Amino acid sequence: MSGMAQQLTTTCCIAGGGPAGMMLGLLLARSGVSVMVLEKHGDFFRDFRGDTIHPSTLTVLNELGLLDAFLKLPHQKVDRLTGKFGDDTLPIANFKWLKVVAPYVAMIPQWDFLAFLADHARRYPNFRLEMSTAAQSLLEESGRIVGVHAVSPSGPVDIRAALTVGADGRHSTIRESAGLAVEDLGAPMDVFWFHLTRLPTDTTESTGRFDRGQIAVMINRDSYWQCGFVIAKGSAAAIRAKGLEAFRAALAKALPIARYGRADELKSWDDIKLLTVTVDRLKTWHRAGLLMIGDAAHAMSPVGGIGINLAIQDAVAAANILARPLATGTLTEADLAAVQTRRMWPTRLTQALQIAIQRNVIGKALTTDKPFRAPWLLRTMLAAPGLRTIPTRLIGLGVRPEHVTRPGP
Numbered sequence: 001m002s003g004m005a006q007q008l009t010t011t012c013c014i015a016g017g018g019p020a021g022m023m024l025g026l027l028l029a030r031s032g033v034s035v036m037v038l039e040k041h042g043d044f045f046r047d048f049r050g051d052t053i054h055p056s057t058l059t060v061l062n063e064l065g066l067l068d069a070f071l072k073l074p075h076q077k078v079d080r081l082t083g084k085f086g087d088d089t090l091p092i093a094n095f096k097w098l099k100v101v102a103p104y105v106a107m108i109p110q111w112d113f114l115a116f117l118a119d120h121a122r123r124y125p126n127f128r129l130e131m132s133t134a135a136q137s138l139l140e141e142s143g144r145i146v147g148v149h150a151v152s153p154s155g156p157v158d159i160r161a162a163l164t165v166g167a168d169g170r171h172s173t174i175r176e177s178a179g180l181a182v183e184d185l186g187a188p189m190d191v192f193w194f195h196l197t198r199l200p201t202d203t204t205e206s207t208g209r210f211d212r213g214q215i216a217v218m219i220n221r222d223s224y225w226q227c228g229f230v231i232a233k234g235s236a237a238a239i240r241a242k243g244l245e246a247f248r249a250a251l252a253k254a255l256p257i258a259r260y261g262r263a264d265e266l267k268s269w270d271d272i273k274l275l276t277v278t279v280d281r282l283k284t285w286h287r288a289g290l291l292m293i294g295d296a297a298h299a300m301s302p303v304g305g306i307g308i309n310l311a312i313q314d315a316v317a318a319a320n321i322l323a324r325p326l327a328t329g330t331l332t333e334a335d336l337a338a339v340q341t342r343r344m345w346p347t348r349l350t351q352a353l354q355i356a357i358q359r360n361v362i363g364k365a366l367t368t369d370k371p372f373r374a375p376w377l378l379r380t381m382l383a384a385p386g387l388r389t390i391p392t393r394l395i396g397l398g399v400r401p402e403h404v405t406r407p408g409p
């Protein structure tokens with residue numbers, strides 16, 4: 001089949017048009033590298049993807065000269081996060097403390113963010129975005145990855161490239177085709193995601209509620225609440241079997257906004273999407289001619305909503321390290337290893353923190369039948385002036401925020 005495929009050539013072929021893939025495509029094109037991004041869907045419209053653009057990513061957009069244009073898109077600004085632990089309310093993060101150009105989280109549908117990146121990337125003649133084109137397997141010669149075999153609307157196509165990047169998410173086809181070893185770190189929960197109408201009389205504050213046997217999140221999206229109801233790992237089928245009315249009742253108990261009939265807006269299980277939580281990472285992110293980034297290299301927990309922003313940091317680091325050797329034709333596997341070295345430490349530390357929260361907060365809240373309080377360490381940290389900025393920095397900027405170092409045209 002591959003012998004009958006259309007033949008295309010580029011310097012860098014990126015499989016996956018998500019945040020990591022689109023940002024890397026834009027940055028490489030801006031640096032003069034010929035780049036092709038393959039997106040298997042015909043559009044970017046996917047509901048209940050992460051919609052949180054954190055200060056670290058807003059800083060990158062500012063360094064690219066794109067922040068003002070981005071902020072013209074409809075969005076909501078979240079400058080603080082609170083957590084309700086039983087009867088206690090704790091200030092988890094106050095982004096106003098950050099000394100950055102945009103000290104807030106911008107809430108925007110991910111499809112708008114991806115379309116924005118694509119529109120600006122297309123301004124470079126060396127950028128090409130192929131929609132409805134699914135990478136299916138890797139092309140390999142003498143132990144080196146030399147491109148991908150894909151299926152497009154016009155039929156099979158082989159794209160040969162000096163570098164192939166797998167940015168196709170936590171269920172990565174490229175990762176599977178490459179045979180890279182995955183370390184599963186575990187997660188005790190899954191999440192039901194849904195929308196509820198936001199009334200003018202509602203609070204404006206986005207918050208998470210932790211109580212015995214229940215955890216719920218509500219994020220202010222102006223005209224509606226984006227809500228998450230956390231459940232024990234693998235329990236979705238049993239919850240559905242109890243019926244929608246029982247779920248609405250549990251939801252009304254966990255979220256005050258769901259009371260007084262508002263939970264009735266959920267007419268069927270089709271209105272409630274299941275996010276199966278996975279936390280894993282590759283032991284090695286690269287082979288000769290191949291690099292994995294974003295969720296394809298390390299699937300993150302939804303704790304902190306930082307997955308998109310960590311993927312963006314991967315893309316920035318990759319562009320900073322790889323743009324020159326790609327442009328000069330001198331790319332080696334040592335360059336790819338340098339990207340993993342740069343990003344592995346923040347990945348490990350971030351996942352370790354997420355797992356600690358999963359075990360000590362989320363897991364305990366889901367399983368206890370006693371009144372629930374925030375862990376002593378968290379309460380102490382948030383009360384101490386010298387320590388309370390730590391969660392803000394971790395959520396807003398990450399462990400090692402990356403900055404654009406390659407000049408534009």
